[in-house]
Every structure is written in structure tokens, then in C-alpha cells.
Amino acid sequence: xxxLWFGLALGVLVASFVLVGLAVARAGGLGNAVRxxxxxxxxxxxxxxxxxxxxxxxxxxxxxxxPPPVPLPPRLTTTPAGxxxxxxxxxxxxxxxxxxxxxxxxxxxxxxxxxxAQIGQAxxxxxxxxxxxxxxxxxLGEILAGADGDAVTxxxxxxxAAVRVVGNVTGTPPFTGTLQHPGWKVREVRLPAAAAGxxxxxxxxxxxxxx
Numbered sequence: 001x002x003x004l005w006f007g008l009a010l011g012v013l014v015a016s017f018v019l020v021g022l023a024v025a026r027a028g029g030l031g032n033a034v035r036x037x038x039x040x041x042x043x044x045x046x047x048x049x050x051x052x053x054x055x056x057x058x059x060x061x062x063x064x065x066x067p068p069p070v071p072l073p074p075r076l077t078t079t080p081a082g083x084x085x086x087x088x089x090x091x092x093x094x095x096x097x098x099x100x101x102x103x104x105x106x107x108x109x110x111x112x113x114x115x116x117a118q119i120g121q122a123x124x125x126x127x128x129x130x131x132x133x134x135x136x137x138x139x140l141g142e143i144l145a146g147a148d149g150d151a152v153t154x155x156x157x158x159x160x161a162a163v164r165v166v167g168n169v170t171g172t173p174p175f176t177g178t179l180q181h182p183g184w185k186v187r188e189v190r191l192p193a194a195a196a197g198x199x200x201x202x203x204x205x206x207x208x209x210x211x
Contacts, residue, residue, distance in 0.1 A: 095203045101129035143183030
């Protein structure tokens with residue numbers, strides 16, 4: 001029995017030497033055989049390396065091997081636009097009214113002790129210049145055609161933001177009533193481009209005279 005096991009062990013050892021010898025002979029040397037085993041081990045762990053090695057050696061890819069990873073396109077980074085200043089157009093229009101008609105100066109002035117004649121002269125000049133600012137930079141239109149006191153009909157489906165119905169409001173439109181004010185609506189805005197880097201909150205810069 002011991003001789004039988006000894007014979008089997010000896011046969012396995014001889015077969016191993018024969019296989020190693022054949023592998024070394026096929027690889028062209030012991031060094032080439034070691035390098036081949038190293039490449040095979042890396043190819044088994046790295047699918048991308050296995051694909052490149054197969055291309056260089058003109059060998060078919062293993063159907064069970066995972067495909068090489070597809071490179072992702074570079075991500076585009078964008079800088080978000082800064083927030084638009086609150087009330088930008090309204091502040092710009094107010095700045096124009098201040099620059100051309102001194103409207104803010106007049107409204108912020110305490111005129112309780114001023115004479116009526118003095119106030120009337122100031123209002124006349126401010127009215128002229130402020131009206132020109134509106135004509136230059138806005139196109140205004142009436143919401144309801146007609147003069148104050150005219151009879152008008154408010155149709156069904158009217159915009160409550162554009163027409164305010166007051167008084168004895170009952171039932172559903174259309175409503176018939178008396179026009180108290182035709183209303184104003186901006187049809188077009190023609191404001192100049194704001195200066196880059198300027199503070200939109202500044203209606204008029206302070207002025208200093210140097211001597």
C-alpha cells in the first residue's frame with residue numbers, strides 16, 4: 001500500500017515538472033514564463049488591462065470578462081447668475097425722476113410752512129419735467145376707455161388686478177357702474193442700460209465741490 005502511494009506521488013511530481021518544462025519551452029525561457037504568469041494574473045484582476053493585452057497580442061477577449069469601463073465626458077461647470085436686484089426697473093425709473101425733476105427732493109422736503117404760491121411754482125416745474133421722463137421711458141395706456149363719471153360695463157372674466165369693483169357688489173359679472181378712474185397700464189418700458197457695477201439702491205450720488 002505504501003508503495004502504491006509513493007508511486008502516485010512520484011507520478012504527480014514528474015507530471016508537474018513536465019508541464020512546467022513545456023510551459024517554459026513554449027514561453028522561450030523561464031523569465032518569459034514568469035512574466036507571462038504575471039500578465040495573466042493582472043489581466044484576471046483588471047478588465048481594461050486584459051482588453052489592451054488582448055489587442056496587442058491579437059487574442060480573443062474572454063466572453064465572461066467584464067467590458068472595459070467607458071470614460072465619462074468631463075463635467076461642465078457653470079457659474080450661477082447672481083440674483084437680480086429687487087425692484088431694479090422701479091428704482092431706475094425713480095432715479096431718472098430724481099435726476100431730471102428732483103422728485104425725491106420735493107417729496108422729502110417739509111413744505112408745511114411754505115406759501116401756497118411757492119409750492120405751486122415748484123409743483124408746476126416738477127410736473128413738467130417728471131411728465132417728460134414718463135413720456136421718454138414709458139408707453140402708458142388706459143385700462144378702461146372713458147372719462148370719469150361715464151357709465152361702463154365690466155365684462156365676465158375680468159382681471160381683478162386690472163379692474164377694481166367697489167360699492168354694492170352682488171351677483172356675478174358683467175357689472176354696470178360708473179367709472180371713477182380709467183386706470184393706467186404700462187405698455188412698453190424703455191429704460192437705459194444700468195451701469196455695470198453700480199449700486200441700484202443709489203438714486204442720486206452725493207455731490208461734493210472741491211476748492
